[in-house]
Amino acid sequence: MITCHLRYEIDPRQVSAFEEYVTGWIPIVNRLGGTHHGCFLPSEGANxxxxxxxxxxxxxxxxxxREAIRRDAEARGLWQLSEQTGCIRRFDRTFLRPVTGVTGARATA
Known part of the structure; x- marks a missing residue:
């Protein structure tokens, strides 16, 4: 399994537009074979x-x-939303792998 972690720098004046954008991806990811774990918007701290x-x-x-979303009408609509509103300033994509248990030698206390 591979998990994609997206870190967005957003326009704080466009949080509502960004929320529409980012939550719109949940059904797309799920429909195209992935599992969406959620979106996390600013609350306290950096806005x-x-x-x-x-x-x-x-x-x-x-x-x-990635190939499928290039042909997906809903995905294109979300990209247009982000372009029109400028809600996303930039983003970084990092790929993670889960650690599900202890492997190898156990650490001693």
């Missing part, structure tokens, strides 16, 4: 940082998703 996490069974499955 211009937001996050989203979603997983796919493999990097190959994620790449198939």
């Amino acid at each position: 211009d940082i937001a996050y989203a996490l979603f997983s796919f069974p493999s990097l190959a499955a994620y790449e198939s998703y």
